[in-house]
Amino acid sequence: MNFFSDIDGTVGKGVHISPGVVLLGRIDIGDDVFIAPNVTIRCDEPDSQIIIGDGCNIQDNVVIHSLKGSRVKMAEHCSIGHGAIVHGPCEIERGSFIGFGSVVFRCRIGRGSMIMHKVLVEDCDIPPDTLVPSGSIVKGRIEHLLPKIRPEDQRFNEYVIAMNLDLNRRYRSASDPYKIITN
Numbered sequence: 001m002n003f004f005s006d007i008d009g010t011v012g013k014g015v016h017i018s019p020g021v022v023l024l025g026r027i028d029i030g031d032d033v034f035i036a037p038n039v040t041i042r043c044d045e046p047d048s049q050i051i052i053g054d055g056c057n058i059q060d061n062v063v064i065h066s067l068k069g070s071r072v073k074m075a076e077h078c079s080i081g082h083g084a085i086v087h088g089p090c091e092i093e094r095g096s097f098i099g100f101g102s103v104v105f106r107c108r109i110g111r112g113s114m115i116m117h118k119v120l121v122e123d124c125d126i127p128p129d130t131l132v133p134s135g136s137i138v139k140g141r142i143e144h145l146l147p148k149i150r151p152e153d154q155r156f157n158e159y160v161i162a163m164n165l166d167l168n169r170r171y172r173s174a175s176d177p178y179k180i181i182t183n
Contacts, residue, residue: 007043012054016171030054030076034168040064048088053078057164062086079160081117097157099134114149114157 005023012031017023021035025043027050034057035041041064043050048066053076058064062080066072066088075094080086084098087105092098096109099117107121110128115121117134124138131149132138138146149157 009050014168014172016168018171026050028052030056032165032168034058034164034171036060036062036082042066045069050088053094055161055165056080057161057168059084059164066090075111077161079157079164093128095157095161097160112149112154112157114153 007023007025007027009026009028011029012033014032015029017035018037020038022040022042026048027041027043029052031054033052033055036059038060039058039062041050043066045066045068047069049071050064050066051071051073053074055077056074058080059082061083064072064086070089072086072088072090074092077095078092079097081098081100081102083101085103086092086098089106090104091108093109093111095112097114098104099115099119101117102115102119104115104121106123108125109115110126110130112128113126113130115132119132119134120137121132122139124140126132126146129149130146131153132146
């Protein structure tokens with residue numbers, strides 16, 4: 001194995017865990033999840049939990065961590081972009097996107113919302129289908145000032161989800177020298 005795993009949880013079917021990944025603590029991973037190289041998912045504080053829904057993709061160098069007594073819950077088909085930090089307590093609803101280098105902490109990201117690149121989202125509730133533009137800082141109750149996602153944003157999000165599901169299948173194929181497959 002080229003990854004470190006000490007989890008007290010479950011790993012679904014069709015999961016790809018890349019080299020350099022660290023999984024630690026109470027983590028439940030759904031089916032068809034793609035975890036790219038050098039991801040760290042830690043649930044090492046007491047009474048913390050991380051739940052990753054079916055069809056999610058967690059890209060290179062992402063850190064997911066949960067504070068004592070809290071959890072990170074990602075619903076189905078979420079994308080966490082390269083180098084992002086997701087810190088619990090946090091809930092990310094179905095089909096949401098967290099962009100490259102973004103940080104989300106103590107928040108809820110509504111269904112189908114897109115947090116673009118290099119964004120800080122803290123102590124807030126992002127409504128469904130909301131776009132948080134690159135470089136934004138969203139703290140507290142300013143969510144009503146944020147735009148709704150546009151059709152081109154939705155197409156990009158759908159592309160990322162589909163591409164990473166395809167990568168999951170390709171990396172798990174018999175011809176892939178890096179395959180690490182769970183039942």
